[in-house]
Amino acid sequence: MNVMNCKSCGRLFNVMANEKICPACKQALEDKFQEVKRYLEENPNSSVEQVANENDVSVKQIKQWVREERLIFSEGSLQGIECESCGKMIRTGRFCDECKANMTNTLKNALDRPKAPEPKKPVRDGDRMRFLQSGMKD
Ligand SMILES: [Zn+2]
Numbered sequence: 001m002n003v004m005n006c007k008s009c010g011r012l013f014n015v016m017a018n019e020k021i022c023p024a025c026k027q028a029l030e031d032k033f034q035e036v037k038r039y040l041e042e043n044p045n046s047s048v049e050q051v052a053n054e055n056d057v058s059v060k061q062i063k064q065w066v067r068e069e070r071l072i073f074s075e076g077s078l079q080g081i082e083c084e085s086c087g088k089m090i091r092t093g094r095f096c097d098e099c100k101a102n103m104t105n106t107l108k109n110a111l112d113r114p115k116a117p118e119p120k121k122p123v124r125d126g127d128r129m130r131f132l133q134s135g136m137k138d
């Protein structure tokens with residue numbers, strides 16, 4: 001079993017999986033998440049900064065929850081999160097629909113790409129010469 005310092009509070013704790021924070025901080029973060037979620041349900045049009053200020057969470061943490069698709073900006077919200085590829089505002093996840101589609105296509109193209117052409121058979125110059133010579137004789 002691994003022991004490491006919690007990234008959040010610095011206390012030593014036993015690592016069960018690959019977690020970076022201790023169970024207490026994890027629980028606190030989970031409570032915070034529920035709080036933010038509830039806040040967003042009541043205030044669906046609030047900005048990230050507003051949510052961060054009102055709930056005492058970092059903007060970074062909120063964005064991480066959005067990236068993890070645990071939080072979704074509401075339809076009417078003016079705010080969102082930037083697509084990691086083109087920077088367009090999206091409501092959840094990491095990429096906009098367009099970039100997601102492009103990525104799927106790119107992947108598909110890569111898979112569909114024809115194989116390199118087979119090397120041409122060496123031209124049999126000798127045979128052709130013989131043919132031409134015989135043709136000239138006619
Ligand atoms: Zn901790």
Ligand SMILES: [Zn+2]
Binds near residue numbers: 096100
């Ligand atoms: Zn995009």
